[in-house]
Amino acid sequence: MFVITNGITYTQIKRLKQSGLYKFFEDIFDSQSIGYQKPKEEFFNYVISHISEFNRKDALVIGDSLNTDIKGGLQSGIDTCWVNRTGQISPAEIKSTYTISNLMELTSIC
Template sequence: MKNYDIIFFDIDDTLFDFTKSEPEAFNKVFEKYNLFNNLKQYEKSYQEISKVLWRDLENGKMILVELGSERFRRLFLEHELEIDAVVFNQDYLGYLGEQTHLVQGAEKVISELSHKRLAIITNGYTDVQTSRTNNSSLKDKFEHIIISESTGFQKPQTGIFDYAFDKLQITDKSKVLMVGDSLTSDIQGGIDYGIDTCWFNPKHKENNTSLKPTYEINKLESLIEIIK
């Protein structure tokens, strides 16, 4: 195994369990607006809309500030709800920032690798990702938390990696490993930038792309053996 000095981690569904966090925030904001009926249908529609918009974001067809309210604007239009999508999105993000559910093994992995330089590179909202990290047991475990909204770039764009390398004053790409669950964001971004990648694939998804991550793991703890 290679000797990696610097490990970049994605946040959502790599260190933090977004599959738990998102539904909790979603339910809370809809409860606030007394929208209890058809909640499951709203959530199903939202997931479909959100998936398309996040893909557009990765492909540079949309900016993050538009995505937030646009997903709810489309949802409310589809279900004929007269609600201010901008305000609703702000409330949703507030609840999302409270969610600190970790992926199994995340705390152990970060602890075991504390002798390395650890940093986060994540797509998302600065306030949300900062709040979630600072309110979790992973607070103060990272040298830098690099968030797309703050940098003006998002994975897989090389700009966010340029920003990270500059922040951490990295000169040797061979000493860096990018760890994440998304082939199109984390792995694509890492490969395009010329650094090694580790695809965290707990659901054993098929890789139907041409991308070839350096490593693939199904349990986060497996990363410890790769690094050590």
Template sequence: MNELKLLRFELFANEMKLDVDSRTLSKMYLNFLGECTFLIPGAIDILPYLKEKYTIIIITNGISEVQKKRLEKSKIKEYIDGIVVSEELKISKPNPEIFKYALKKFKCHNKSSALMIGDSLTSDILGGINSEIDTCWLNSNNIINHTNHIPTYEINTLLELKKLL
């Protein structure tokens, strides 16, 4: 992964004919990326409701330093019970091992009490399916699912979770 972080900036610098150190450029990029916090519409409204009833875990395929910094700076930090980052485990969604790790780490002994909510059919929903966990696809753009990854539930906004759960 570290090679990839540098290689993309080496390739970029070469393509743009820039005389820059790819390591410095990578560090700057990751630092700025960690400053950006983008919330899905409705997240700040639904999380207090969910937090009263459920343990909320983030499972992300992101870069650890970026994801943790984003969470620290985010308005939703107080509602999140934990984060599992693929870079730290060397396992990415949709591999069921990352879900197995998250369930064990946060003491969820019954898969039937877990729900994977995500906007990606190929990592979130397929990962939940591979892990035999119910899934809820956040289909904000109301697109047609042309994959074989069929979620247990489908919503268009996070606020629909109040009716679902």
């Protein structure tokens, strides 16, 4: 598993360590280090090129932002899972592969 995030490297690592989740991820890809933000194609191309044996068919972008996480994943040909905690309605032009309301629901997808 990997983290892809728009944010400052130090802040994102600190958050992951404080939450106890840091140890579960192989690497963290952040916009500060990459030089592009999601949903830019360049961001996703960088991530894809830096994951050994990356296969779009086996990947899933999980995120809570339609305009960055889901849009970027879809533009890159990767399945997406929108974490929609507030019951928002997705615009017609951004349709996530999966939609869940809490992370526990991932067990039924992955």
